[in-house]
Amino acid sequence: MKLLLDFLPLILFFATFRYADGNKEAAAAFASEHFGFLVSGGQVGLAEAPVLLSTLVVIAATLLQVLYLKVRRQKVDLMLWISLVMVVVLGGLTVWLHSDTFIKWKPTGLYAAFALVLGLSPWLAGKNLIRAMIGDQLALPDAVWATLNRAWVLFFATMAVLNIAVAYSVDTSTWVNFKVFGITALMAVFMVGQGFYIHRHLPPEDDAGAPKP
Template sequence: MKILFDLLPIILFFIAFKWGEGHREQAAAWMTQYLGFAVSGGAVGPTEAPTLLATVVVIVVTLLQVVVLKALRKPVDRMLWIGLGIVVVLGGLTLWFHDETFIKWKPTAIYWVMGAGLFITEVVLGKKMLNQMMGGQIQVPDAVWRRLGWAWVAFFAGMGVLNLYVAFNFPTDIWVSFKLWGSLGLTLVFTLLQGVYLSRHMPAEATDKAAS
């Protein structure tokens, strides 16, 4: 359930963009009428409408995630706060300047913030944050956690670069699809590889227990 909650802004960004692609004139008219105050010149054109509509959706959904968690008196993850700040700033700039460049930087900014956070906590401070995120029940040598920390830092750095490459070398619709399916697929593959790597370094009795 939490995975779906975390992915909700990306999924709805994708859906909003695809709808806007198929209804450019309608999306442009709606945004001009109701959100003209948020864009320079007060009008949205059909060409830019899909991206700007998707940007509005992702800002609203991310904000609603925080509001819902607060209303339910549940803790708001630090990365959600950071993501909200990034999407409001870059999304706001995208809307005002009619320029999708800003929102295309959002995934990279989040990847690099996550990578920097892991580098500080896992590599520099050695707090075994990855172990804590996995429930703290996996017993492997500290050196394994350090190597895994470096691997995640490299993964986030690489994903940030890959997002920029796709964003600025392919049409926007390709980037939007990659933002959902490509990023999700690569993350799942990397997570599976992480599980295989950990299993190779777990004590035999722990591995047998996990298998049973």
Template sequence: MKFLFDLFPVILFFGVFKWAEGHPASAQELVMQYLGGAMSAGAVTAAQAPILLSTAVAIVASLAQIGWLLLRRRKVDAMLWVSLAIIVVFGGATIYFRDDTFIKWKPTILYWAFGLALLVSQLFMKKNLIRVMMEKQVTLPETVWPRLNLAWILFFAVMGLINIYVAFNYPLDTWVNFKMFGSMGLMFAFIIGQSLFLSKYMKDAE
């Protein structure tokens, strides 16, 4: 359930983009009606409408996520705050300038921000954030935790590069599909591979 909650803005982004792609005139009308005041001067074309509308919905969804947690007096993970800040800045720039370049960079900036946080915490604060998040669920040898942290750092670095490659070498709709399914598939594959790698250490610890 938490996984779906975290993916809520991405799912809405994908769904709205696909709807707008199939109804460009309606999407264009909605963009001009609700986002016209948030954009620089100039007309919005039907081709621009899907990414502008879906980006706006993703921003609202991210704000709603955190608002819901605050209203229920639940802890808001640092990851959600970082994600909100990035989607507001890069999504806002996409809408204002009517340029999808900014939103295409958003996943890469998010991945690299997570990777950098893991690296900086390990090097300068002597704190393994992966261990902090996982040690209550799994017991691992001391030597494994730094390797696990490094694996996540490399994964986020590579994911950022892959996003850039897909975003700027393929059509926009291909990137949107990759953002929804490709990124999720790679994440699942990494987690499964990580689980298989850790299983022998968990058995040894037992």
């Protein structure tokens, strides 16, 4: 359930963009009629309609994510709060200014923020956030936790640069595919690599699932 909730905004963004991109005239007319008041000039053109509608959907989905967790009295992770701020600010600019530039910068801003938070938290808060999130599930040496934290910092910094490099190198439709499938695949590969690294450093009782005789 949590995995679906985490990926819901991304899924809805992709589905909305693909449908609107294949029906641009209808999408532009719908966006102008129902959301023209959010757009500078009040009219949405054929070219920007897919991005505008998918941006509105991802803003609404992220807001609903936070609201759902709040209603259920569950913790809203810091990264979700950062994502909400990014998508509302940059998504709002995308809608108002008819420009996909801002929403393309959203993943880069988000990943850069994650890298900064993870990188600075040991210095400013005296806390390794990766350890804080999953440390109660794994018994690992301090040096391993530090390495994992650095690896996530490097990964997010790399993704921040890669996203904007792709965004400025290809058309919007191709960037959407990269955002949904490329970034997700890279994240999966990175997490598998982390899994192998963690496995190598687990104590015998965690590695085997039970204490050795």
